Amino acid sequence: MTTITNAIAANSAATLATIDAESLRQSARRAATVSEQAAAPTRWSVAEVAELFALPFNDLLFGAQQVHRDHFDANTVQLSTLLSIKTGGCEEDCGYCPQSAHHDAGVKAEKLMELDEVLEAARAAKANGATRFCMGAAWRSPKDRHLEPVMDMVREVKAMGLETCVTLRMLKGEQAQALKDAGLDYYNHHLDTSPEFYGKIITTRTYQDRLDTIGHVRDAGINVCCGGIVGMGESREARAGLIAQLANMGPYPESVPINNLVAVEGTPLAGTAPIDPFEFVRTIAVARITMPRAMVRLSAGREAMDDALQSLCFLAGANSIFYGEKLLTTGNPQAERDRSLLARLDIRTEGYAR
Numbered sequence: 001m002t003t004i005t006n007a008i009a010a011n012s013a014a015t016l017a018t019i020d021a022e023s024l025r026q027s028a029r030r031a032a033t034v035s036e037q038a039a040a041p042t043r044w045s046v047a048e049v050a051e052l053f054a055l056p057f058n059d060l061l062f063g064a065q066q067v068h069r070d071h072f073d074a075n076t077v078q079l080s081t082l083l084s085i086k087t088g089g090c091e092e093d094c095g096y097c098p099q100s101a102h103h104d105a106g107v108k109a110e111k112l113m114e115l116d117e118v119l120e121a122a123r124a125a126k127a128n129g130a131t132r133f134c135m136g137a138a139w140r141s142p143k144d145r146h147l148e149p150v151m152d153m154v155r156e157v158k159a160m161g162l163e164t165c166v167t168l169r170m171l172k173g174e175q176a177q178a179l180k181d182a183g184l185d186y187y188n189h190h191l192d193t194s195p196e197f198y199g200k201i202i203t204t205r206t207y208q209d210r211l212d213t214i215g216h217v218r219d220a221g222i223n224v225c226c227g228g229i230v231g232m233g234e235s236r237e238a239r240a241g242l243i244a245q246l247a248n249m250g251p252y253p254e255s256v257p258i259n260n261l262v263a264v265e266g267t268p269l270a271g272t273a274p275i276d277p278f279e280f281v282r283t284i285a286v287a288r289i290t291m292p293r294a295m296v297r298l299s300a301g302r303e304a305m306d307d308a309l310q311s312l313c314f315l316a317g318a319n320s321i322f323y324g325e326k327l328l329t330t331g332n333p334q335a336e337r338d339r340s341l342l343a344r345l346d347i348r349t350e351g352y353a354r
């Protein structure tokens, strides 16, 4: 076995040496050293990220896999389960979101779930193999009276031995600190897209509002879960712009969900032409190369992907999935199908938490 592994490694080096994409070699080398440069992280220009996107598909995937293997066990993924603890009626107008009160997507506004219901879902997630439990609430920003029950949820879910993550949208600094004090591990807040394309998708809050919330989360010492959505009609340059924003955060997010638009009837983005699946895989690969130590998560839109496409995403460096339960208001492949796919790919999941 060791001989085979050594042979593959030697062949990999030889193959890499023959790829005439010099930019890939430079980018992969640079990406591999980013993690050692915490004090002076490398900055990526949008043009450099766009160069990665433009590589021949096989070269890009090969480079991403190399970087992935430098930092992770390539045959393990982490499972997160997401529960919508407060659905619908959101004041924001995000063009993709059925929970926005600005759109008529048939999602009714609900109250915050009771603690017992949340804990029951968390127990089920843990029994199904999830190591992280994410709780999402459709608020523009939480009022202080909302925060106390959410903090109770964080404390109790954490006491079960699960990592905790919440997404409550915009946060003030003292709210982030309160969540940290309750034991929160991760806060999810997406950039969604590039600064230039952002205004076509959301008008009720600014890109800077999002960066400010992420700054408060960082300052409080909470891990950042931050990514975006592709397939919203944006250009490749906009996708490169999103990845550059994420990679240049300094430090870049610990978790980077890459969502594929689920075009829901009743939202402004219904009817948007789907993105080429290989372009989605490219986005995963570019995220992996530019953020070598991040957990890159296959998130919304996975239900519509067949097994072969998901496998390509793992090859491109995705190492986390949303699993089980419902992914906020859109569907998620059933846990059974996921388990079957992971088993066919010899991908392990147990005990993989970060």
Ligand code: SF4
Residues within 6 Å of the ligand: 090, 091, 092, 093, 094, 097, 098, 099, 100, 101, 137, 138, 139, 140, 169
């Ligand atoms: S994405 Fe979040 S902030 Fe935007 S409308 Fe939906 S629930 Fe509200």
